[in-house]
Amino acid sequence: MPQIVPVNTREDIFSQYLDTPIGDLIEYHNFGKPFEKKYVHADILIGMCMDNRKxxxxxxxxxxxxxxxxxxxxxxxxxxxxxxxxxxxxAIALIGHNNCGMVNLMSKEQKFVDGLVEVGWDRKAAEDHFRHFAPMFEIGNEIDFLLAETNRIRQRYPKVLVAPLFYQVEDNRLYLVQEDK
Incomplete structure (x- = not known):
């Protein structure tokens, strides 16, 4: 079973990520590593939730x-x-987080539809909109989805380093995900 691993020191970073943009991301975010290097272009792609708490x-x-x-x-x-x-x-960092609104999305249908109706949508159009798109965006369990997405991206880009990371909303820190082998 995958584990969420805290990263409190540089030594906690998995060896495959040390001295890579993944390791740099963790050091900048978790440790406040100084922004001494001036970047001319992006070294990494970060894929993460649109959640405003992160x-x-x-x-x-x-x-x-x-x-x-x-x-x-x-x-x-x-x-x-x-x-x-x-x-x-x-390098690509895929960052999942706890308490994600896309988990159990189907249970939020009424609130979603009512919210759209409140801002002027026709109820039937709002219901159709939800029923059409919700299945594409439902992620199930945060960790399971994160690992599935990591594996999918790794298959598409086999020469790119892809790391699953996890953001805990309560402490605003990045965690590593120990994958099953």
Whole structure:
């Protein structure tokens, strides 16, 4: 079973991520590593949820960032390909987080529809909208989805380092995910 691993010191970073943009991301965010290096282009692509409770401490021009519900990159794959092919990134951090609104999304249908009706949508159109898109964005369990998405991205870009990370909303820190082998 996958484990969420705290990263409190540089020594806690998994060896495959040390001295890579993944390790730098963790050091900048968790440890407040000084922004001494001036980036000319992005070294990493970060895929993360659009949730407003998450903010990364990183230098300017360090990363391309794609934010989408649940960190679901399926509908952003062209953007990922652009960052890899044109932007030259060779590392991707996929960041899941706890208490994600895309978990158990189907249970939020009434609130979703009522919210759209409140801002002027026709109820039937709002219901159709939810029923059409919710299955694409439902992520189930945060960790399971994060690992499935990591494996999917690794298969698409086999020469790119892809790391699953986890953001705990309560302490605003990044954690590593120990994957099953």
């Amino acid at each position: 903010h990364l401490n990183i230098p300017e021009k360090f990363a391309y960032i794609i934010r989408t519900g649940g960190g679901n990159m399926r509908l952003s794959e062209f953007k990922v390909s652009y960052a890899v092919a044109v932007g030259g990134v060779r």
